[in-house]
Amino acid sequence: MNKTFVFIVNKILRCLLLLFGVSLLAFTLLKLSPVDPVLASVNYDPNLTVEQYERIAEYYGLNKPEPVQYLSWLRNFLSGDMGMSLLHREPVADVIRQKAWASAALMGFSWVVSGLLGFLLGSVAAFRRGRLWDGIIKWLSYLQVTVPTFWIGLIFLLFFSVYLGWFPIGISVPIGRLVSDTSLIERFHHLVLPALTLSLLGIANVTLHTREKMIDVLNSEYVLFAKARGESDFQIFINHGIRNAVVPAITIHFTYFGELFGGSVLAEEVFSYPGLGATLTEAGLKGDTPLLLGITVIAAIFVFLGNTIADILNGLLNPALRSYPS
């Protein structure tokens, strides 16, 4: 009980420290960038007069010294106000809420698909280690790791959307239709390509880690004994392989949340998919500080959660690490 309490307090403190660091860094980087947020907010309108410029700057508080700007953002953020987006002219919290679902669907789908595929491929490679299938799977994994997401996305677009015409070119609903008028199937149809692209990015990671762990399992004495008891390869996989290799695979897959978010930024950009990633890019390019900081903080919490879940799972699923009341 006491241990759990210490664990939770420790995690929360770390998380707060992380968020402070991340927001400060993001703010600093944005202020160092050559983008002028006042000009960007009016779409670089050349007719903007000096007085108008100053009034906009004053309205958004952009005329104050930068540390003051950051501190006022921080004060508002701590009181639950994420500020107004310069681009959307809406509260940042509302913008994030609108975009978050599209991103959650994209990332959730990719995360599950890449996890399952990665675990299966890694297992096949381990069971066939040193043979043809192992070679093919390893080679594909190295290829995946080296090839950038956006490039794979473009190739998928060319092949599946343009050449084969199976999937739409972009965005999350058919062109010219309201979101509320689209069916679930139509939305899924739009989700497939970006999700596949993003999944592909994550497969190699799980595959290679699963392969290593599964080879350790297969070299273990308990698998020797399982063989001696007449278990087939398939039985060994079901009885011993999954339970002993799945914890590291899940752990590694939760720590992959960071790359998942990073990948979704690129995938959303390539497929013009309107999620948090594309919004983040837009906020960065147009100097929309409150929106950028808001999304950055949400992303940091998301990644932090992934790592924390990995931590907790590791303890829960591994009976040897579990502590017993004596």
Added chain:
Amino acid sequence: MPLLQVNNLSVSFDQYGRGLERFVTTPIRSLSIEIGKGEILAVVGASGSGKSLLAHAIMGILPANAIVGGEIKFKGNLIDERSIKKYRGKQIAFIPQSVNYLDPSMKVKNQVRIGLPGIKSERIEKQEHLFEKFGLKKSDGDLYPFELSGGMMRRVLFTTSMISPDTELVIADEPTPGIHRSALDLVLNQLKTIADSGIGVMLITHDIISALKIADRVSVFKDGCTVDDIPASFFSADGESLENEYTRMLWKSLPEHSFMEAI
């Protein structure tokens, strides 16, 4: 026809040393043993004499870089890594020597149930029956391997070999070290009962004294070779009837005998 016949078996390992220099080690050079129906053969010898490797070679669970020579015959049929598959876990049962041979992430009752025939309720019943037979409590089944005591672990390993009704040969690799006197007698009696029902038993052990209580014959290994193969009754008193010098030394070196004089 003997149940199991091993003729002139050799096992080598292909290894790579420093600078990828390839070399071959040969821990087993020439082993020959024979086990008949209902017979208990004790295999004794110092550590590193190749006892466990012999068991692994028969079961076809040597590492991939092993090279096996000679022949192993089960009921007159030559067996190798491929053809052993149809016997192991069925006609041939193996009792391994350490807790590492149990899956660390699975409750022991579920490990014993693997390979048991029948529907789930029958398997549970059979497993609980086996546990009872070997003096294990029902609640012991809920433990994970790392929670077992030495004696419990031996008995659990033992139950795993008792699952097939078709078993004709049991290979027990060091089933006795570290267990309590009463558990030891239980294990020995069980092996004896198995043998009396017509099953051949290969008992690999350090513990010659215990083995002699039940063994019919004794095979002595030294540095990967069979140096002696004699009836168990030859081991008596001060070992006068032991002709082989190494066997006599092994016998005399036991603490129960003239160990101090041998030095």
